[in-house]
Amino acid sequence: MKITGIGRGIPDQVVTNHQLEQILDTSDDWIKSRTGISERRILTEQNLNELASNASAEALADAGLSGADIDLVLVATTMADYIFPNMASMITRHIGANCPAMDLHAACTGFLYGLQTANAYLKAGLARRVLLVGAEAISRLSDWNDRGTCILFGDGAGAVVLEEGDGLKSMHLSTQADDRVLFMHSQPGNSPYTKGHSHDKPGLTMEGQDVFRFAVSQCEKDLRTALELADMGMEEVDWVLLHQANSRIIETIKRRFNIDPKKVPSNIHRTGNTSAASIPLLLWELYHAGMLKPGQTLALSAFGAGLTSGACVMTWHKDAPKTLIPADDLLPQ
Numbered sequence: 247m248k249i250t251g252i253g254r255g256i257p258d259q260v261v262t263n264h265q266l267e268q269i270l271d272t273s274d275d276w277i278k279s280r281t282g283i284s285e286r287r288i289l290t291e292q293n294l295n296e297l298a299s300n301a302s303a304e305a306l307a308d309a310g311l312s313g314a315d316i317d318l319v320l321v322a323t324t325m326a327d328y329i330f331p332n333m334a335s336m337i338t339r340h341i342g343a344n345c346p347a348m349d350l351h352a353a354c355t356g357f358l359y360g361l362q363t364a365n366a367y368l369k370a371g372l373a374r375r376v377l378l379v380g381a382e383a384i385s386r387l388s389d390w391n392d393r394g395t396c397i398l399f400g401d402g403a404g405a406v407v408l409e410e411g412d413g414l415k416s417m418h419l420s421t422q423a424d425d426r427v428l429f430m431h432s433q434p435g436n437s438p439y440t441k442g443h444s445h446d447k448p449g450l451t452m453e454g455q456d457v458f459r460f461a462v463s464q465c466e467k468d469l470r471t472a473l474e475l476a477d478m479g480m481e482e483v484d485w486v487l488l489h490q491a492n493s494r495i496i497e498t499i500k501r502r503f504n505i506d507p508k509k510v511p512s513n514i515h516r517t518g519n520t521s522a523a524s525i526p527l528l529l530w531e532l533y534h535a536g537m538l539k540p541g542q543t544l545a546l547s548a549f550g551a552g553l554t555s556g557a558c559v560m561t562w563h564k565d566a567p568k569t570l571i572p573a574d575d576l577l578p579q
Contacts (some may be wrong), residue, residue, distance in 0.1 A: 247365045247368050256287045256402045258498075263397070270391075276462065281493060294383045301405035302405045318346050320360045320376060322357050325383050337379065350363065356522030377405060378408055383523035384521050400520050414578065416475035423553075458495060461492075462502070466499065485544045489548035507578045513576060535574075
């Protein structure tokens with residue numbers, strides 16, 4: 247497969263660390279020193295389906311296609327607007343597609359799982375063009391009384407159009423079953439015939455140090471495996487796109503591979519952790535800043551609840567768009 251179009255949808259509302267100081271026992275310095283995050287986008291009147299649909303329409307326009315050209319819609323998401331219908335179905339209505347549509351749930355690794363799923367459909371001849379969306383609103387899942395977790399997450403959606411091609415060089419996905427480190431319980435409902443389970447703590451629960459250790463060790467393993475499968479070394483990679491979960495994790499991976507910092511873009515300071523939308527949103531910024539060139543090699547890596555993780559190596563094919571945005575602060579100065 248290869249990427250032929252890319253789009254994004256982000257909320258209008260920006261929530262800064264200084265705003266969080268007004269509702270939490272925290273500070274801008276405390277948050278930045280531990281996470282690298284200064285602000286994040288949070289949904290207000292908008293809904294997630296709107297963000298995802300806008301990202302999808304932009305990706306289609308960028309690829310020079312319409313919804314009628316799409317053979318499959320995949321959405322990687324943890325918290326859609328509905329339990330059902332799935333978000334992918336809702337997107338087909340917005341873009342005018344008439345094709346199979348399904349959501350995937352692999353937490354923050356969802357976009358990579360979606361890439362692998364799309365690639366399988368393309369290789370099997372079951373689709374010629376696939377729309378893949380990573381869309382998340384983790385702000386809905388956070389306990390906004392818990393300063394250790396609610397400060398981390400932002401909302402957003404990123405979409406790509408995938409077509410037949412030789413862009414994917416390798417893919418490695420993995421899972422280590424663990425429901426203690428990062429989890430959120432579902433609600434038991436009110437059936438009189440089912441014994442519900444009451445949960446004292448609302449929102450998601452995360453053991454930060456355990457997640458950090460898993461993220462760093464598994465990210466390193468996955469990247470090394472993906473590079474080996476592609477018969478490449480890290481020095482041959484032009485861009486390393488890491489899941490934007492925590493700046494400390496990103497810095498540790500840089501050191502372990504001795505990667506040139508100029509190869510590791512980051513937008514976590516402006517977006518927070520957007521889960522399955524993280525990598526496509528970062529990809530969108532690189533593309534629109536004119537930093538991606540045809541023939542360049544990208545290594546992608548993500549990890550999340552499950553515990554899921556994965557990495558892939560791929561080649562970029564698209565020319566830069568005609569109108570560019572400032573590179574801003576994607577790379578260290």
